[in-house]
Amino acid sequence: MDLMDLNEWAFIGVFLVIAALLPIVPIAMGRLLGPRKPNPVKTDTYECGIETVGDTWIQFKIQYYIFALVFLAFDVEAVFLFPWAVAYGGLGFFAFVEILIFLALLSLALIYVWRKGALKWT
């Protein structure tokens, strides 16, 4: 089999490996060349000099979750908009009406979230 058949994506595949290697090499070199003398004070959590109180791995504030949810709706929408944008030049005027309905539905969602006060940071 010739790699050239899937040239585009084979390129991205090789790129992925090289792109990961480029930062790994300096970090590994840093580990090799730099000193390594850990002590309890040095490896402590950097805060203010006193031992950290309580667990750090806690639950996210719920507000972040709501923002993520709004984002998700818009991001899925964007996936649908890209094919439309590419094909739009060859489509009739009806394509415009369709996308207007689509955008109106989305704006409605945004207005709903806005009116509900979910966008207000507390």
Place this chain on the structure above:
Amino acid sequence: MLRDALIQAGMVPGLASFLDILLGVIVAASFGMVWVLIGIWIERKAAARIQNRVGPNRVGPFGLIQNIADAAKLLTKEIIIPRNADRLVYFIAPVLAVAAVILIAAVIPFSSVVIGTDLSIGILYVIAVASFGTLAIIMAGWGSNNKYALLGAFRSAAQLVAYEVPMVLAILIPVMIAGTLSMQGLVQSQHIWYIFVVPVSAVLFLISTQAENGRAPFDLLEAESELVAGYNTEYSGMAWAMFYLGEFMHAFFNALIFAVIFLGGWRGPGAEALPILGFFYLMGKAILVYLVTIWLRLTVPRVRIDQLLDFNWKIMVPLALVNLAAMAFLFKLVPPPNFEAAQAIASGEFEAAGGIYRLLGPEFMATLPQAGVMLLGNIVLLVGFAAALRWWSRRGRRVESLVDETDYTVEPVTAK
């Protein structure tokens, strides 16, 4: 080219293809790393000038070798791993932060012939790959088990994710006009630079990439006066340097992408005939955009998280949505550019018109009516939106003054 030569020399086709690809990958991937050495120097010098300082000027002529000295210093620094850190996540984060940015270089068209690979979904690939960077920041914050770092990661989760929406909606408009997602296709369709056709999208894109990159005025995720250093508080030595490198490269690649989408990429006089010239045009445009982002970064104060999210969801996203609908309408309103007719005029059926067409190029003249109408639409949109914002903010102030029932009169102090 290399592949054919290797097969001619008697190599197995599969291996020859692999070597061909590998060479291309290494050249494209190391572009960012090499550019960093000069780019950081440009940024530090520009920052110094804005802040009325001199900047690096000791190591080498004009301090040009300062970055190499810094890299050597960072190599010999200890990488301190916090005792409580999740070691795997802790080390994947800096690798991902750089890898995500380097991956963008695969689809940037450096000139009419030099491009890593011209994916048919190029711009979608850029958006997808760049969002890995968000993941790296969340991993760094979570993995280092530090409260400051985690706060930075929380903020990034809300911020980086939010600003992707107006960015995508802004990119859609050039894609719609060009009718393609390929980066090379976007460049080739720009007979008139898109910044002169759809300036509103260009501004939306510039602001959201600045936020996406986490640079001032949107640098909440590493706000040093509140969070020590944000998500990279617990990183030191080369591991920390990778975050710095990733952020810097991302800033420059954002400028490159801006130049490709809105400033005509490698296009310029003589770039088709002499591809190397195209590379210099692209770099020149990208450096110009980059200097603008540095200027923004150093002159605008940091915003609060509620201001940041309000600005995105209540100003950027509505504007982007209205912009998309309006541009889609105008795009259908004006007949598409007729290249054959323009070519015919240029080849001399009408003497006077032919001269103008030959001077400015038939493609330029053919796209002119559409571009003109869209530019006009953009200006109307911008003025309308500014008026709406003015009304909204005034109304907000009026409502506030009605609600505010605090008694501001000072009680006279009476001695007991």
